[in-house]
Amino acid sequence: MHINSNPDIRISAFQWVPDFAQGMVRDIRIRWALEEIERPYDTSLFDATQPRDAKYREWQPFGQVPAFDDGNVRMFESGAILLYLGEQDERLLPGKLQDRWEATAWLIAALNSVEPILSTIVSYDIFHADKDWAKAARPAAVEFAEARLQSVSDALGDKNWLTGRFTIADIMMVTVLRNVKHTDMVAGFPTLAAYQQRGEQRPAFQRALKAQTEPFAEHEPQMV
Structure with a gap:
């Protein structure tokens, strides 16, 4: 297209x-x-x-x-x-008020509450991998990131998509999760791993x- x-x-x-x-x-x-x-x-x-x-x-x-x-x-x-x-x-983005703003909230959450934490891991692993300070800081950053991933996983639950149907929130969250594809972090959360795979499999x-x-x-x- x-x-x-x-x-x-x-x-x-x-x-x-x-x-x-x-x-x-x-x-x-x-x-x-x-x-x-x-x-x-x-x-x-x-x-x-x-x-x-x-x-x-x-x-x-x-x-x-x-x-x-x-x-x-x-x-x-x-x-x-x-x-x-x-x-x-x-x-x-759905027209119904609750659904619309729920999707909007999740889009912003992906940008504000998840991506900056995952980007820290990317920074340590790719741009500063040879720095002792990055190696020392990484475990605490991973712990923080995993807590955020757990929160997203819990909220997703047994739904296919964050708000129940596919929206721009899922476009944002799936692409944010891909930031750490060089690690096994998302794989540690089977619900999120399946969710990311569903997004990536969309034509x-x-x-x-x-x-x-x-x-x-x-x-x-x-x-x-």
Whole structure:
């Protein structure tokens, strides 16, 4: 769905990232949502190894991806973009007041209460793995992260999705859980592991993953 001769929507993404980040960059959240509702889109690809210029920072002030433009609204931050798309299609965000705000709360919880803790583990394991201070701090960080994962698992219970039906909250939470795919942390919570697998098995996710990763082979830096 991401190829179209005249798409209304454009998102920013990276043309290449290292192996550990492939399938993880946050534009996958927007791609997934758009695939779920069969909305065509195009991409503006940027070199992740180079600073984004001033023009791009007018679109995304921090120089990150994704940024979004549908001809009506230009915006940034994956959570805000998902909410915007959800407002337009009940397949992503239900119209009933309680269900709508429950899904919104879970989307924000994924961003605020889960992702920062899991990102700490990523930082220790990937970016500071050779640092003694990171090795010393990791056990406490893992304990904190596992407590948060237990809370999500308990809330999910025997439901397939966080609010009972698939919403943008699940797009956000599944992609947040994927942050620690280099570990066995989620596997330690069978309910969450099954939940993440359900999300990743959705055809729309698979199309989004393929769309994100396809340019990487073409733009992979050549070793000199």
